[in-house]
Amino acid sequence: MGILAIGSVAFDKVKTPFGAREEVLGGSVTYFSLAASHFAPVSIVAVVGEDFPESEVAFLQNRGIDTSALQRKKGETFRWEGEYEANINVRRTLATHLNVFADFSPQILEHHRSMDCLFLGNIDPELQQTVLLQMKRPRIVACDTMNYWIEGKPESLRRTLSLVDILIVNDEEARQIADEINLMKAASKILALGPKTLVVKRGEFGALMFNGTSVFSAPGFPMENVVDPTGAGDSFAGGFMGYLAASESLSEDALRRAIIYGSAIASFSICDFGPYHLGKLTSAQINNRYNEFHRLTQFDGI
Amino acid sequence: MGILAIGSVAFDKVKTPFGAREEVLGGSVTYFSLAASHFAPVSIVAVVGEDFPESEVAFLQNRGIDTSALQRKKGETFRWEGEYEANINVRRTLATHLNVFADFSPQILEHHRSMDCLFLGNIDPELQQTVLLQMKRPRIVACDTMNYWIEGKPESLRRTLSLVDILIVNDEEARQIADEINLMKAASKILALGPKTLVVKRGEFGALMFNGTSVFSAPGFPMENVVDPTGAGDSFAGGFMGYLAASESLSEDALRRAIIYGSAIASFSICDFGPYHLGKLTSAQINNRYNEFHRLTQFDGI
Numbered sequence: 001m002g003i004l005a006i007g008s009v010a011f012d013k014v015k016t017p018f019g020a021r022e023e024v025l026g027g028s029v030t031y032f033s034l035a036a037s038h039f040a041p042v043s044i045v046a047v048v049g050e051d052f053p054e055s056e057v058a059f060l061q062n063r064g065i066d067t068s069a070l071q072r073k074k075g076e077t078f079r080w081e082g083e084y085e086a087n088i089n090v091r092r093t094l095a096t097h098l099n100v101f102a103d104f105s106p107q108i109l110e111h112h113r114s115m116d117c118l119f120l121g122n123i124d125p126e127l128q129q130t131v132l133l134q135m136k137r138p139r140i141v142a143c144d145t146m147n148y149w150i151e152g153k154p155e156s157l158r159r160t161l162s163l164v165d166i167l168i169v170n171d172e173e174a175r176q177i178a179d180e181i182n183l184m185k186a187a188s189k190i191l192a193l194g195p196k197t198l199v200v201k202r203g204e205f206g207a208l209m210f211n212g213t214s215v216f217s218a219p220g221f222p223m224e225n226v227v228d229p230t231g232a233g234d235s236f237a238g239g240f241m242g243y244l245a246a247s248e249s250l251s252e253d254a255l256r257r258a259i260i261y262g263s264a265i266a267s268f269s270i271c272d273f274g275p276y277h278l279g280k281l282t283s284a285q286i287n288n289r290y291n292e293f294h295r296l297t298q299f300d301g302i
Numbered sequence: 303m304g305i306l307a308i309g310s311v312a313f314d315k316v317k318t319p320f321g322a323r324e325e326v327l328g329g330s331v332t333y334f335s336l337a338a339s340h341f342a343p344v345s346i347v348a349v350v351g352e353d354f355p356e357s358e359v360a361f362l363q364n365r366g367i368d369t370s371a372l373q374r375k376k377g378e379t380f381r382w383e384g385e386y387e388a389n390i391n392v393r394r395t396l397a398t399h400l401n402v403f404a405d406f407s408p409q410i411l412e413h414h415r416s417m418d419c420l421f422l423g424n425i426d427p428e429l430q431q432t433v434l435l436q437m438k439r440p441r442i443v444a445c446d447t448m449n450y451w452i453e454g455k456p457e458s459l460r461r462t463l464s465l466v467d468i469l470i471v472n473d474e475e476a477r478q479i480a481d482e483i484n485l486m487k488a489a490s491k492i493l494a495l496g497p498k499t500l501v502v503k504r505g506e507f508g509a510l511m512f513n514g515t516s517v518f519s520a521p522g523f524p525m526e527n528v529v530d531p532t533g534a535g536d537s538f539a540g541g542f543m544g545y546l547a548a549s550e551s552l553s554e555d556a557l558r559r560a561i562i563y564g565s566a567i568a569s570f571s572i573c574d575f576g577p578y579h580l581g582k583l584t585s586a587q588i589n590n591r592y593n594e595f596h597r598l599t600q601f602d603g604i
Contacts, residue, residue, distance in 0.1 A: 182526060222517055
């Protein structure tokens with residue numbers, strides 16, 4: 001039931017209407033693995049620079065995250081800088097310094113090749129395929145991507161999509177992949193490219209899941225205090241995959257529960273800067289939030 | 303169980319990515335009453351000009367809508383012109399000619415004063431209060447408003463809000479009334495002004511209902527073919543109020559079902575130009591859509 005997750009580890013410089021932070025631990029696989037670790041064992045494949053403190057590695061390890069495939073390379077760790085507007089849904093990227101992440105070449109260690117679930121974070125689709133080729137047929141393969149690859153390597157991205165079970169992207173990325181503004185039509189086009197399941201993240205508006213002919217809509221959790229949305233999408237993906245890994249089912253019901261668990265973790269993720277509070281969540285808190293989602297959405301049938 | 307609804311009747315000139323129409327029957331009370339008429343008897347209070355064809359009056363009457371308080375005044379009927387972008391959620395108003403609507407003074411006829419439910423459409427909040435004073439304590443009073451009154455007559459609007467049970471507005475209006483970007487905080491502030499229930503319309507993202515301490519989130523229906531969103535919000539309000547009028551309950555469960563019926567009608571409203579297809583809906587179609595909303599949103603508790 002373990003998950004192997006490939007992605008970035010970074011240091012973020014973040015400004016939101018509620019404050020500013022520098023050198024905050026970030027990166028897609030950081031948020032993903034912390035979220036997933038509440039449900040299933042996670043091993044990460046990533047790269048950091050010489051400047052990456054052992055204390056941050058220990059923080060991940062304390063959550064039970066296997067860092068045996070965390071490479072340490074000469075140079076600096078990936079750094080990202082962004083700013084959120086008063087309307088906290090609007091984000092501007094101010095700087096991206098890939099540093100050691102620019103030459104990231106994910107190497108799958110022998111003891112990771114048989115893992116049950118694989119999450120291919122947002123990296124070059126060719127690297128995503130290289131990873132897949134090193135794995136022994138995992139039960140579930142999910143991937144993420146971004147506009148940079150959708151525009152820059154569309155053919156390679158299509159090959160990746162033909163090989164995965166689940167694509168997890170945001171609404172703009174889904175529209176861009178399908179070259180179609182209407183999300184329902186975009187979803188049909190994407191499912192025709194290979195994935196059996198498409199999860200579309202919509203920030204504060206929640207998520208849509210297209211699974212075969214079924215559509216599931218989950219709301220964002222209405223929050224009074226959103227401090228920093230950085231990492232919310234990756235936390236969502238982590239909670240989603242973590243639940244699927246633990247449940248050992250890909251039924252529609254299990255997928256829906258996974259969407260809600262992902263949404264629950266994402267709702268905690270945005271309450272503070274950085275990922276540290278994600279590590280401290282209890283299963284009681286997570287299950288309470290799941291139940292709050294249930295009360296938020298349920299109504300009688302006729 | 304009847305509803306008295308006050309609002310505008312207009313002719314719209316609309317351009318969307320799917321076509322353009324001129325002199326289409328429109329206005330808030332038109333969409334509202336057609337939607338509500340599928341659930342409960344509706345009487346409208348509105349004004350039209352000399353140019354308003356009897357055939358349009360007959361169209362409303364054929365839906366059982368009582369037009370005895372539809373005033374006909376010297377001059378032209380209200381005209382609105384708008385355009386939707388390729389992203390059909392973005393609308394620009396190109397022209398507003400109030401015409402006879404500029405001097406609209408709603409007169410409540412004797413046989414309407416005891417009606418069970420009152421919907422105060424988007425008119426001057428002072429006129430909304432004038433209408434309320436002419437009514438014999440209706441069981442449910444709901445109102446709508448817009449930025450023009452929120453900015454122009456804030457004190458008068460607060461008096462209206464102190465007198466109604468339910469406020470139905472869109473997210474931007476809710477934020478503006480409360481002077482608060484965060485929707486949860488805005489909702490708390492608005493409920494403190496008087497309404498027991500706040501319904502926040504969010505277009506394609508559905509609706510949020512704040513009822514006392516409970517929050518309910520309903521999605522927009524994922525649509526492949528959105529032709530013209532004009533009137534969707536008013537159709538939503540009509541279906542919502544229609545169901546409440548018919549159910550004779552204001553319980554949380556009834557309010558939630560009303561939100562879904564409103565959402566169901568709104569989803570049909572946007573499939574074509576104008577309101578004519580709203581008149582042709584069958585209760586089987588409406589109930590099927592309700593069930594589709596149920597399948598779209600439900601998941602297991604834990």
